[in-house]
Amino acid sequence: MSADPYEILGVSKTATAADIKKAYRKLARSNHPDLHLDDAAAEVRFKAISAAHDLLKDPATRARFDAGEIDAAGAERPPRQYYRDFATGPDNPYQRSSGFRSPFGSQGDPADIFAEILRQRGGGGGGGGARDEFQGFAAQGQDLRYALEVPFLDAARGAEMHLTLGDANDIAVRIPPGAQDGQTLRLRGKGGPGHGGGLPGDALITLSVRPHPVFRREGDDILLTLPITIDEALLGGKVTAPTITGPVTLTIPAGVSSGRIMRLRGRGVARPGQKTSGDQLVDLKIVAPPVIDAPLRDFMTEWRKSQPHDPRRNLLIEAET
Amino acid sequence: MTDLFSDDHLFSIVPGLTPDRLLAFLDAHLVIPVVGAQGVAGLRFTRTDVARLQFLCELVDDLGLEEPSLIVVIGLVDKLHAARSDLHCLARAIEAESVDVRTRIGMVLTRSVA
Numbered sequence: 085m086s087a088d089p090y091e092i093l094g095v096s097k098t099a100t101a102a103d104i105k106k107a108y109r110k111l112a113r114s115n116h117p118d119l120h121l122d123d124a125a126a127e128v129r130f131k132a133i134s135a136a137h138d139l140l141k142d143p144a145t146r147a148r149f150d151a152g153e154i155d156a157a158g159a160e161r162p163p164r165q166y167y168r169d170f171a172t173g174p175d176n177p178y179q180r181s182s183g184f185r186s187p188f189g190s191q192g193d194p195a196d197i198f199a200e201i202l203r204q205r206g207g208g209g210g211g212g213g214a215r216d217e218f219q220g221f222a223a224q225g226q227d228l229r230y231a232l233e234v235p236f237l238d239a240a241r242g243a244e245m246h247l248t249l250g251d252a253n254d255i256a257v258r259i260p261p262g263a264q265d266g267q268t269l270r271l272r273g274k275g276g277p278g279h280g281g282g283l284p285g286d287a288l289i290t291l292s293v294r295p296h297p298v299f300r301r302e303g304d305d306i307l308l309t310l311p312i313t314i315d316e317a318l319l320g321g322k323v324t325a326p327t328i329t330g331p332v333t334l335t336i337p338a339g340v341s342s343g344r345i346m347r348l349r350g351r352g353v354a355r356p357g358q359k360t361s362g363d364q365l366v367d368l369k370i371v372a373p374p375v376i377d378a379p380l381r382d383f384m385t386e387w388r389k390s391q392p393h394d395p396r397r398n399l400l401i402e403a404e405t
Numbered sequence: 406m407t408d409l410f411s412d413d414h415l416f417s418i419v420p421g422l423t424p425d426r427l428l429a430f431l432d433a434h435l436v437i438p439v440v441g442a443q444g445v446a447g448l449r450f451t452r453t454d455v456a457r458l459q460f461l462c463e464l465v466d467d468l469g470l471e472e473p474s475l476i477v478v479i480g481l482v483d484k485l486h487a488a489r490s491d492l493h494c495l496a497r498a499i500e501a502e503s504v505d506v507r508t509r510i511g512m513v514l515t516r517s518v519a
Contacts, residue, residue: 108467109468112463112467116468121485121486164456165452171482172486172490172493176490177437178453229438229439229440266451290439
């Protein structure tokens with residue numbers, strides 16, 4: 085950033101520290117990205133304002149800037165993520181917006197869904213993470229947060245896991261099929277006890293999905309690298325491929341190369357609220373036999389003499405352009 | 406894997422956060438730490454918590470809020486995010502409907518605004 089920090093804050097070069105602070109506060113109020121959620125440009129403006137303030141708030145750096153010893157670029161701030169980048173997502177534990185998504189409540193009937201939203205908004209159920217101190221005489225208990233590591237296949241297929249909560253209170257947690265890394269489950273009433281007849285708080289369980297030695301996941305799709313032999317690649321054939329729901333037979337077409345992706349429809353991860361699952365993408369990888377016997381070597385030696393095919397021909401030409 | 410940050414780590418990445426201030430935020434339930442379920446000692450914080458803590462520090466340092474007003478402001482911000490999130494879900498649900506249904510909903514909406 086090269087713009088003049090005085091200009092950015094709208095103060096004169098002779099402004100006092102109090103003037104600078106006042107100008108900065110005013111600008112921060114009207115430009116902070118977390119207070120102006122729909123303003124995409126607020127981030128750029130706030131960054132410039134913060135950098136200008138960083139430079140001028142300290143009398144020593146301000147004096148060095150005024151003397152021309154440092155320039156405005158030195159104060160540039162590293163990129164950061166704002167709360168708004170996380171806050172609207174369904175996994176933000178601080179906003180109670182699971183009305184559409186509760187894995188434990190009823191799903192699908194709009195009447196139930198709206199009743200649930202109204203119940204949450206009605207005030208009786210308490211606010212978000214920042215709870216009012218008093219709600220009449222009854223106060224809802226505190227929400228408690230837990231981390232739970234979930235095996236890859238349990239997250240993909242759904243499972244029931246057990247979690248020991250604070251006071252040695254073992255509870256069952258239903259992991260919904262297609263659970264994602266970082267997803268937070270809300271268990272109503274499993275948090276801290278309520279006060280004065282208030283409802284207990286909720287337990288918020290943040291999942292972290294353990295990687296799998298064979299499968300990888302991209303959204304609802306499962307990725308797998310499948311080794312095949314040279315003859316399977318050249319002649320085609322039926323091979324067995326693992327999927328998250330067990331092995332299936334896969335027909336390899338004749339003449340495939342390494343890197344060919346085959347799609348097994350509906351063999352991926354279930355999509356919440358949808359009938360169809362994701363796919364499994366199988367990345368074929370040709371593997372040489374561990375021992376190359378004499379007949380194979382002889383055949384290949386002969387074959388090489390008579391074959392003009394060069395898969396690198398275009399590559400070498402294109403590399404020159 | 407989800408990144409979790411220790412409180413010591415927080416002090417080095419959130420400008421303006423001090424142990425006293427974090428304690429005050431925790432007491433007021435402005436942030437809720439994660440309790441490690443599998444052998445993790447102490448409190449842990451997610452990326453969302455880090456961004457939220459930085460926002461809280463800025464509300465105090467840059468906008469001059471004190472605790473009672475801080476609780477009100479962050480509570481309203483959370484409610485705003487919840488309402489936006491619900492609205493977004495509704496919009497997506499409507500988007501997935503047929504043209505016929507979308508037109509009917511559109512007519513009701515424009516009528517109620519007019």
